Amino acid sequence: MSEATRDDETPSAGTARGQYSLKSGDTFVVCDAFGDIRGGADGLFHNDTRMLSEFRLDLGGKPPSLLSAAISHDNVLFTSNLSNKPLPPMGERATPQGVIHLERVRFLWGARLYERISCVNYGDSEVRVTLTLRFAADFRDIFEVRGTPRARRGTLHAPQVDADAVALRYDGLDGVTRCSVVCFSAPPDRLAGDAAELALVLPRLSRTELYLEVGPERVQPSRERFRAAAAEARRAMRKRRGHGARPRSNARLFNNWLERSRADIALLVSDFPTGPYPCAGIPWFATPFGRDGIITAMQLLWLDAGLARGVLGYLAEHQARETSSFRDSAPGKIMHETRKSEMAELGEVPFGRYYGGVDTTPLYIMLAGAYAERTGDEVFIDRLWPSLTAAMGWIERTCDQDPHGFLTYAQGEKGGLLNQGWKDSEDSVFHADGTIPPAPIALVEVQGYVFAALRAMSRLAERRGDEDAAEHWRHRALAMRKAVEELFWDEELSTYGIARDGRDTLCRVRASNVGHLLYVGLPKLWRAKKVIRQLRTAPFDSGWGVRTLAMQQARYNPMSYHDGSVWPHDVAFCAAGMAHYGEREDAVRLLGETFEAAVHFGMRLPELFCGFPRATGEPPIAYPVACLPQAWAAGSVFMMLQACLGIEVDGRRGEVRIDRPRLPDGLDRLTVHKLDVGGDTIDLGFERIGARTVAFRAGGSMDVRILAKV
Template sequence: MEYSVIKEDDLFLTTEKNGDIEGSEEMGYGLYTRDTRFLSKFELMLNDSRPSLFSSNDDKNYMASMRLVEVEEDKGATEAFRERFIYEGILYERITFTNYFLEARELKVNVKFDVDFQDMFIVRDFFTGETGEKTGFTYNDQSMEIGYKGKDDVSRETLIEWKESEARVIKEGEVEAKWTLAPQERKTLTFMVQPIINEKRKQTLGFDEALGRLENSYKEWIDQGTKVESDHFIFNKVYQRGVMDTRMLMTDVGFGNVPVAGVPWYSVPFGRDSLITSLFLLPFHPGEVKGTLQTLAHYQGKEENLYRDEQPGKIMHELRSGELASTGQVPFTPYYGTVDATPLFVILATEYYKWTKDAAFIKRIKPSLEKAIDWIDQYGSIRGDGFVQYEQTTADSFVNQGWKDSDNSNVHQNGTLAEDPISLVEVQGYVYQAKNTLSAVYEELGETDRAQQLKEEAELLSNRFEEAFWMKEEQFYALGLDGEGNQIKALTSNPGHVLMSGISEGTRNRLVAEKLVGKSLFSGFGIRTMSEDSTGYYPMSYHNGSVWPHDNAMILLGLSQVGKAEAVKVIEGLLEAAEYFEHLRLPELFCGYSKEDDHLVPYPTTCSPQAWAATASFVFLQSISGVQPDAYQEQIIVEPAFPQGMSHLKVEGMRIGKGELSLKITKEEECYEFEVLENTSGWELTFREKFVME
């Protein structure tokens, strides 16, 4: 990354690599919470000049550090070491100054602050609007406060405090400290920056105490989740990075932890993103997905509202809470323009049950599940053909409302864009899976009539699906149907999502699996969003030829059941791709150039870390270990398939049923051996082997 970013709960900071917030108008650097920038300038000067960056590190996620130096060649240097983190809504920064000259040196430190309180959408030039105004600076002995009164009648303030008596305000927004440092002598300057909304202030802690509490929260997160150990170094590191990134991206907006989409610009709950991320979270910690379900149930659509694309029972797309949103100048309060979040909501609930058999929780959210099914039945089929579609309802609505939401993502083979209402192939799979799996849960709960009704509806959809979406010439499913019911015949990754749903006919699953890892769709590093043989293919595009790790992980959820060899190939490609990125962090996406023709090419702009990319590593674990929980039979099937370079895998503390599963799997040649270290799940273990050709 060309920037530094840290996040904790709903507060995040993005800066230059040297730790400064400068040029915030162009790059959007700043301290943000609730879609508002609470720090737009944070600049450090040593002796009236900007120190040079020596090193910058943010690999811990929760903490960043920058080592800066002011050097006089062949004489020595003054070093400024910046350490920063966020805890309970407060940014802590400690700067340690060290004299590395042979004689005493005068040091003057100036730190400049300012706040523009801009709404996130204004910062990013997405919208303009009527906004409030700053109310000015106020000062105390060791603090300054900058105020703002919004058009929404919300008071916003940024409180900046410091402990050192040597530091004082010399002019508006500028703090200065002066010392004479002996050789090797150190001095520190510590700042606490607190966003305040409607005068709700928090008590600051000491730097070390706050850091210790934050570190303990990360340790607890790691301890409570599934731990892995293998002889595959890259897999271990990618998994560990996924664990840390996922913790960073969790936020509680009042109903339990929910993963936000990604930092810096999508650090809010999204329906689709949060649901898919939570689906991937199940092998790591199934209990953590309840917050997502509860949050989305709370914001479930209640009325018909064209401005927000809201309908009763519909699951939201995006929730914002800044000044423009709260004054109704943007529709994200929340906005509901997504076609897939509603069936995915039901799928996450039923998959959670499959891992936990938590009937009490399912009963608690059952009204929301029923409302979601009602939305599918009453609003989903715009054309009345039994398929679920979307269309642009207003000039401000999203043009495309599936996960590939670029304006040009649905393109016919002749190069023309498909017109709505559009029936996406994966959405029909999601709807089938939602109804079919909810039917199974209802059967368990004794609601046999409703269970039978849902099962019959799912089967009817399956029959229609095969007739409408299968392309005989390509032996593959179409991307979707356009507004006239014609197939959108581009070869894409979308049909890969169908494999997990159960909607597709068995023999066709094998054809789909083979095509997905064939030359036109598989780059060598992963499955492309669009085949290089399709008219719209462009390897640097956002959705028409790039590779998305989460897209591949969604495919893996089904591919692991219908094509073990193909699943291994995809995992091997993505693990190799991870080696090209900082901290072995899989990004949101990368370019789709073939491995045979080029090294991996990063996508120019991408969120990092990004939630569903981070949790893709948990899907790797599930696919490699082959662990498949089944609450209905109270059984755990273990059917592993190792990538090249892995001969043993140890899985500890995987939460299933009422307890945990720990096991060790060893592979010699093509045979797997299993050792159960712990099974307190209360469920029976069944081991299977499938030979995977290398």
């Protein structure tokens, strides 16, 4: 995630035993392959508070053996298949290893965890065994879990134990009482405040089931409740996955990647009154973030404009209206992050509603402009217009404070973010010798976003008939392009520097930020070609995608968060930027590299992974505390696929423009099913014929124009 600086003490989520995540609304769970919650970063969380910090299962006093673990294709069910280790005798003889099959099936729905534990005895005689479930709730704020210390906490009450339920309760300093009630479908033989024991008698081939629920109040778990809630959860997920067009190819593995990515985005989407919004990632960022929501919506815009509409509506509603150095807010600024946790509510951290992202506001305007082009939805843009002009007002006021007209940032107060671009770790912006530059900082890609936002506002104003405003913003866009070309280009490096600092000195560092500059189309063609040539080279291209920082640069570390790692969404920006300048084969190559990385990660791309050079026979190396799943990592395939196919959808004109499409390697055919174009729907086909890829109407409305250039 780019949203908060990582701490060396940030715990890892299930690294040794695997990490498995589920989410529903404001509730998510992270466990290991056994289905166990063991502390660290594991837990059942609701509204950024850990409601279960331990949930471990033993069989006969021993942890079971793992057979397999998986998340269902629709991201609703987690299943762990386990077996017994050799058990001591509870009668005439001991139970040998591998005769008891233990299955844990779990899902979330309605702020509750549902679980079914099934035991089947495949031995040659009756088995007696004790099943033990250990549980605890520390009710720690997610910032505490990540390592932020607190001077004091609220009151953790002693567990309240009944025959078939245990209530765990915490009174927060914010005046909110938080409860986790662990409920059993049958009374355990022994139930204490931290453990339940069930003495099972398992005849051969018999099946015994236990149903558990964990939620804010006591209920009576049952098979019927489990089945009914699971059906509701799956229906809701199907509805979310059903939005937008669906690409499908002739390659099974590639289709698996597409479907897993769609499922991950659907998992992370929360429904608000303003519409759907993709939360950023699990475990650390399972909440709305401005930048992440915008970029994910951009990645999906050509397929699903509804997500962009939901993101724009939510961010307009949460736009800053006051100035606060603690929250880094100012009127017109777009939200960076929102939290509901105890520490956020008390102001112990500024992230209850935090605005410390310098790029979120121009990205918001970029998305609005792209949404208008994609859909022709002038009514929604009219409703959004006061928010857009307020956002542009903040940008212009801030740019006017810089002698060159750049959009800069500086940390508001301690506790907020030191760096406020997408690379927001404390060491991600530096000079060629590795020294940290003084604020205020002007990031190169942020100026590109401002350039694109000004152009978007100019086009929107022109359509509204406001020629004066359109000309004003058009003039500022040209001035921004001129300033970036003059003050960020470094002829010796043959690329753009990463930033200018508070002393008006260029940070002469080769970094992937320039890929974002290509994406918005700011560089002159001959300079863009030089940048693209660098991004192709081994110092940048790891073989699994473009590194955030080129090798041999100061602070380069392939295991770092932002200084040499590979971020799939960043690779997607680079690929789309290369395609913007006609280098579509580069987009194909980067999509291929990212796909091969996805195969090694089980078709679920993490937030980032290490930037070590690709070695024959070796997989990409995981970054230990990466979010998984993560929205803009899942969305990267769709941005890169659009770059390869050269698709632009114009809903206002009712046409699809296709510029020199290329199919990724290994694909001969691809169809985009049910693509909405200005209210009409078409199926768009692509097929490789010799060295060319041709596009054609595969079905749907004949009213949509297809303008294709081979």
